[in-house]
Every structure is written in C-alpha cells, then in structure tokens.
Amino acid sequence: MNFWLIARNFAAAFLLALLDALTKGRSKGTIIRTPSIIARPDHNISRANISRSALRVLYQLREAGFDAYLVGGGVRDLLLGREPKDFDVVTNAHPEQVKDVFGRNCHLIGRRFRLAHVRSGRDIVEVATFRAIPNEYAVDQETGNGMLLRDNVYGTIEEDALRRDFTVNALYYNIADFSVVDYGSGMADLRAGMLRLLGDPEVRFREDPVRMLRAVRFAAKLGFNIDAASERLMPGMASLMQEVPSARLFDECLKLFHGGQAVETFEKLRHYRLFDWLFPETERCLGEEEEHFPITFVIHGLANTDARIQEDKPVTPAFLFAVLLWEPVRRLAEEYVENDGLDEVLALQQAGSEILTRSLERVAIPKRYSLDMREIWQLQPRFEGRSGKRPQRLLTHPRFRAAYDFLVLRARAGEAEQELADWWTRFQASGEEVQRTMIMPSGEESGRRKRRRRSRGGKKQTPVT
Ligand code: ATP
Numbered sequence: 505m506n507f508w509l510i511a512r513n514f515a516a517a518f519l520l521a522l523l524d525a526l527t528k529g530r531s532k533g534t535i536i537r538t539p540s541i542i543a544r545p546d547h548n549i550s551r552a553n554i555s556r557s558a559l560r561v562l563y564q565l566r567e568a569g570f571d572a573y574l575v576g577g578g579v580r581d582l583l584l585g586r587e588p589k590d591f592d593v594v595t596n597a598h599p600e601q602v603k604d605v606f607g608r609n610c611h612l613i614g615r616r617f618r619l620a621h622v623r624s625g626r627d628i629v630e631v632a633t634f635r636a637i638p639n640e641y642a643v644d645q646e647t648g649n650g651m652l653l654r655d656n657v658y659g660t661i662e663e664d665a666l667r668r669d670f671t672v673n674a675l676y677y678n679i680a681d682f683s684v685v686d687y688g689s690g691m692a693d694l695r696a697g698m699l700r701l702l703g704d705p706e707v708r709f710r711e712d713p714v715r716m717l718r719a720v721r722f723a724a725k726l727g728f729n730i731d732a733a734s735e736r737l738m739p740g741m742a743s744l745m746q747e748v749p750s751a752r753l754f755d756e757c758l759k760l761f762h763g764g765q766a767v768e769t770f771e772k773l774r775h776y777r778l779f780d781w782l783f784p785e786t787e788r789c790l791g792e793e794e795e796h797f798p799i800t801f802v803i804h805g806l807a808n809t810d811a812r813i814q815e816d817k818p819v820t821p822a823f824l825f826a827v828l829l830w831e832p833v834r835r836l837a838e839e840y841v842e843n844d845g846l847d848e849v850l851a852l853q854q855a856g857s858e859i860l861t862r863s864l865e866r867v868a869i870p871k872r873y874s875l876d877m878r879e880i881w882q883l884q885p886r887f888e889g890r891s892g893k894r895p896q897r898l899l900t901h902p903r904f905r906a907a908y909d910f911l912v913l914r915a916r917a918g919e920a921e922q923e924l925a926d927w928w929t930r931f932q933a934s935g936e937e938v939q940r941t942m943i944m945p946s947g948e949e950s951g952r953r954k955r956r957r958r959s960r961g962g963k964k965q966t967p968v969t
C-alpha cells in the first residue's frame with residue numbers, strides 16, 4: 505500500500521471519528537444532523553386522514569408564525585396505513601405562546617414539563633414544545649444507574665427527535681409543506697418493520713426502563729421486530745423495572761393488555777423476562793405445571809380480552825387484573841383450605857388480600873379496581889350453590905356478570921366444570937318458570953364441588969417419575 509493511500513485512509517478515519525464524537529455530544533447540545541426530508545409526493549400521508557381538530561391546531565400555529573408538526577404514533581400509523589389512536593402536535597412555540605394563540609381554548613398542564621391542551625371542536629389536542637435533551641442525568645443515589653430524572657428544558661426539533669424512543673416514533677409531519685422529516689432511520693425502519701432505539705440501546709433503556717415495555721407493545725401491535733442489539737439486552741436489563749414507579753407500571757399494563765394484542769404481548773413479555781417484574785407471583789405459578797397440565801387460564805383470559813376489543817365490547821381493568829393474578833390467588837387459597845382447613849370463601853378472601861398486597865408493590869392497581877377484583881374472586885365458590893334461593897340471590901349481585909364471565913374462563917381452562925358454567929349460562933337466560941325447574945336439591949350440588957379439581961383431564965393421572 506502506498507503512502508498516499510494510507511494517509512487518505514487515516515484522514516478519512518479521523519474525520520469519521522470527529523463526526524461521531526460531535527454527534528455523540530448530545531448532552532452538550534452539539535447535535536449535527538441533517539434530516540431526510542420526504543416531500544409530499546414521496547409519502548402517503550394525506551390530510552384527509554388527519555383529524556380536523558389536529559389540522560386546525562397545526563394551521564393556527566403556523567399562521568401565528570410558529571413551526572408546527574405532527575409527531576409520534578399518529579405519523580407512524582398514518583405512514584403504515586393504520587388508523588392512528590391520537591395526534592400529537594409539537595411546536596417551537598413555548599407554552600405561554602401557545603396560550604396566546606388559542607386563548608380560552610388552551611389550558612396549560614403539567615408542572616415538570618408544561619404541555620398545552622387545546623380544545624378544538626369536540627376534541628382536546630395536546631401541543632408540546634420541542635424538548636431538549638437533558639444535560640443532567642441525575643444519577644440515582646442508591647443504584648447509580650443513571651435513570652433520567654430531569655426532563656424539562658425546551659429545545660430544537662433535532663433535540664426533540666433524538667430524545668424520543670424509537671426511530672419510527674421520531675418522524676415529523678410538517679404542516680408548512682406537508683413533508684415528513686426524519687432525523688434517524690425512521691422511514692427505512694418503518695419499511696423494514698424494525699423497532700430501533702435512537703442512540704445506544706443500553707443507555708436508552710437505563711434512562712427509562714419502560715422503553716423495554718414499549719418495545720414489546722409496539723412489536724405486538726405493529727408486528728415489528730425489535731432490533732437485535734436491543735433484544736439481546738432486554739432479559740439482562742429487565743430487573744431495572746424495579747426502579748419504575750408502580751403507578752406508571754399500572755398505566756403501562758393497561759396499554760400492554762388493553763391494546764388488542766394481549767396474548768402476544770404476554771408471551772413476548774415472558775420471553776424477555778419482563779413479565780416477572782410486573783407480576784412475580786403469577787410468573788412463579790406459570791413456571792409449574794399442575795397435574796401435568798400447563799397453566800392456560802391467563803392465556804384464555806387475555807384471548808377473551810382481545811376478542812372483546814375486536815368486537816368493540818367494553819373491557820375493564822378490574823377483570824384484566826383479576827385474570828392476571830388469579831393463579832397465585834387460587835393456589836394460595838387451596839393451601840389455606842388443605843393445610844389450615846379454612847372455608848373456601850374465607851380462604852379466597854385471605855389469599856386475595858395477600859396476593860394483592862404483594863402485587864401492589866410492583867403495579868399500583870387503584871382501589872376502585874381491586875375491590876371489584878376481590879369480589880370477582882370471592883364469588884367463584886358461590887356459583888356452586890345451585891339450591892334454594894342462592895342462584896337468584898347471586899344473579900342480583902352487582903358483580904354477577906363479571907364473575908360469571910370469569911367462571912366461563914375457568915371452565916374453558918379446565919379448572920371448573922364446563923357443566924357448571926353451562927348451567928349458569930342457561931339459568932340467567934331463562935324465565936322464572938324454567939329457572940324454578942333448574943334449581944337443584946341441596947345434596948346433589950355438594951358432590952359436584954368435590955369433583956371440581958379433576959376436570960382438567962377426566963381421570964387423575966399418575967405422576968411420571
Ligand atoms: P400509541 O399509538 O400507542 O399512542 P405512541 O407512539 O403515540 O403510540 P405515546 O405513548 O402516545 O406512544 O407517545 C407519543 C410519542 O412520545 C412516542 O411516539 C415517542 O416519540 C414519545 N415517547 C413516549 N414515551 C416515550 C419514552 N418513554 N421515551 C422516549 N420517547 C417517548
């Protein structure tokens with residue numbers, strides 16, 4: 505190799521290293537990036553698919569002389585030809601300036617980072633000012649793990665882009681010329697069906713471990729792959745979930761399991777060892793088989809949630825969390841019955857309280873839901889009472905419908921008698937006269953209760969040694 509070639513390679517390497525150092529100087533605010541601009545003819549976002557209220561807000565900001573963009577899930581979903589859940593607007597106008605533009609239709613919210621809620625028609629459109637990349641990573645005193653604690657400085661659009669989570673979530677639709685602005689590899693990743701974090705995945709997960717949950721959520725929702733580097737990191741970094749406030753994890757759980765892909769999300773969460781940090785009690789049960797049958801109740805429950813969302817039927821957090829925590833509750837209650845001779849209802853009451861108390865440390869389920877969850881659990885043994893006035897009384901219980909749906913799931917998972925669930929299906933659909941004929945003599949129903957545990961596979965099997 506001659507001298508000039510070596511010198512040229514050396515100079516090229518030096519320039520690349522310099523460029524790299526400059527672009528990595530994120531925390532000093534020295535970002536040098538040239539965005540790709542995808543002009544209107546080269547992308548598929550049509551204003552016809554953007555809500556009128558979001559468009560109105562974008563135009564008004566623009567007319568007042570500010571930059572205004574759509575960003576996040578709205579842009580991503582439009583580019584994918586999906587119907588967006590909502591439209592988020594970002595601007596270089598500071599919150600007070602947004603307030604000046606929209607007057608009484610604008611409310612500023614949030615203390616740490618101020619956001620504007622703009623009333624537009626019947627909708628509220630969220631307008632955020634470009635956020636800077638924080639230059640202080642307040643290090644958690646106890647763990648020293650560099651979680652992001654301060655996040656409140658306004659910045660440029662470039663900075664705003666780089667602090668977002670995935671490249672496909674950092675695409676901006678510019679109302680000035682209807683172009684799409686891409687500061688990362690968003691468009692290419694969108695085409696490839698790839699979830700790629702902006703920046704170093706390890707740093708980004710450490711800053712905010714919820715990004716691991718978001719990776720799983722988007723992978724299930726969009727059918728995307730998580731890029732290999734991030735995927736490899738996730739199981740090892742899953743324990744960082746301990747640092748996340750339990751109230752935030754509750755919100756994330758709703759997004760994870762009420763998004764219409766709960767079964768797939770659940771399987772992915774388990775695959776990346778994340779489920780363990782949300783519901784450790786349940787994870788412990790799922791690892792074991794019972795009487796040689798895998799535990800399928802949670803899957804049945806989540807499949808049911810997905811089906812209801814598909815059919816536009818309502819879903820409730822109480823039912824969801826009752827499903828997610830049932831296995832440990834049922835097992836502990838069984839222990840109380842078998843070891844301590846507790847009555848079934850009392851055992852469920854006690855087990856329910858205990859498992860809930862332990863679970864709340866991770867996921868802060870609000871009381872209004874946990875009260876309903878307990879009722880759903882405690883009503884289960886009452887379905888076995890099919891004599892006298894008991895069935896009628898149960899039918900009028902405010903939580904009957906949820907508890908009955910829960911019983912149907914238990915039967916589907918082979919944990920309650922299918923015959924029992926079918927009886928209740930018929931009973932509630934029948935008129936009084938038929939109902940009277942269905943009521944059982946009191947001796948017969950107690951026999952059924954004893955047979956309940958065997959329903960998984962008919963005859964009890966001998967353990968394989
Ligand atoms: P969805 O369709 O589920 O609402 P989304 O991408 O809009 O998906 P949001 O939670 O509404 O998700 O967040 C809006 C945008 O804010 C994201 O697209 C992303 O750019 C940014 N964002 C949200 N959460 C984070 C986070 N934890 N870290 C970095 N950026 C985030």
Ligand code: MG
Nearest residue numbers: 576577578590
């Ligand atoms: Mg969104």
